[in-house]
Amino acid sequence: MVNRNINESQLNDYLMTIEMNKAIIDIKNPVLTIKDLSISYEKGKYAVKDVSAGIKKNSITAIMGPSGCGKSTLLRAINRMHELYPSIQTFGKIYLDNEDISAIPSIKLRQKIGMVFQRPNPFPTMSIYDNVIAGYKLNGTRIKKSRKDEIVEKSLSDVVLWDEVKDSLHKRGTFLSGGQQQRLCVARTLAFQPEIILMDEPTSALDPIATAKIEDLLVELKKKYTIILVTHNMTQAARISDLSMFMYLGELIEYGITKSLFTNPVNKKTEEYLTGKFG
């Protein structure tokens, strides 16, 4: 069983300052830095307003807030998903290891920053095996069969799905249950060994048992990866995240160590949200 207690003294090493009265903490040596990020869907209307934050390596950072607060919008800016929709405008910068992400080709960037979606979305025409190596297959990257097998087994073992599907690797991915499909989608992302995994409410379409499995998995995965998790579920953020952001109406209201943010929020809005006054 995964130890879900957050070791605060360990975290302290990474943080520049932990001031109890500071709403947004500074992260030492962030793997990802968001700087003055604003995103608008239509002219003059901002879904995300002037957000600046650092993301700590090998941690789970939860982004929470009421519906429409811009948490998914913020997340999707990190792998430049907004570029698909020409009407969305993005201002400000995001740096991955001090490199401006707009300077990295989107194809490379998205291999470094993987994404898991709200609903499980395995490719319906592909087998479980092909789904896991879809990134390689679709890109036309030629790798040996043995290496492929290795990647598939490793990725599926990492998401604790290997034992369940090892005998039906060549069945369609869509035959799996919802929770298994979501773990398959995580495996598909892991196959690339990304640095950061973005998760957009990955458990909101799943039942409690499948949710618990995914949560255990995330805690396990943060040893190797940095996870940014958008969640609608406060208790989930409290259970598994190390750091938490609270967003409201597009603004980053508070960002801090999960434990202190939940027990002793600085901002009044955060407190109201956590105590269920709105949201």
Added chain:
Amino acid sequence: MGKIRYNKIQTDGFSFRLVKNKVFYCFVIFMSMIAISPVVFIIIKLVIKGIRQINLNFFIDNAPNTLEAMTAIANGEIIPGGIANGITGSIFMVLLASVMAIPLGVLTGIYLSENQDKVYANIIRNISEILQGVPSIVLGILSYLWIVINITRGFSAFAGSVSLSIMMLPLIIKSTEETLKMIPSTIKEAALSLGVPYHKVIFKVLLPTGLGGLLTGILLAISRVLGETAPLMLTALGSSVINFDVTKPTSAVPLLIWEFYNDPNLLDLVWSSSLFLMGFVLILNIIVKKMANKWVYG
């Protein structure tokens, strides 16, 4: 007291409603039977009148001439010969038309589904819808002007297949666009989030996912143009022998039906050819239905 009256009214209204319901149900059944009766009568008539002409020779022999038919009828035999030149011509021209129309139509459909709100896409979509309403004889005349007069300098299979492919285009465009629109955007985003380039996402993820729908649209377009006569009269003209030369006049099953109709001695072949054409299109449609149930995403 008020309560009792209320209950009474409720019950009375209810039984009357039940009767209304029954009457309307029977009415709907009756009307739908009227609606499908032409198809049933056509099939029965075609089978009764056409089946005796259908044998092996019907598929491997060319259309007979009047004299042969007259002799056979005088001797009380069935008309010799078949419609092999029509069958091969139909298949040849439809295949040629498909080769032209499928890539164009599928690519246009992809463009429309990927750029739904662009002004240019809207123009294309509207034009494609107008094209669907253009009478087939007009397309035949256009193909006559472009191909028969200027390119092949004579009636030809090529001219025929061009007019057929123009008829197929709007159907394929529409079905491709609708199929791709039905695929959830998260499938596309999933592929993109794996760092797959946009064109590969379309050709390796979206098209295979929507393959069933795409094939359905293509087969429907094919079965639609298989029975077209008007555009072929002005372009392919017809031929009494099997022809696979794109620059030569070529026959087709619907053209043969028209020819048989105009020759009193060959009238019997109208029924058997029609039966063949109808059966062929029917089988295509059944295949399409089966495929749509099995493959279409969603």
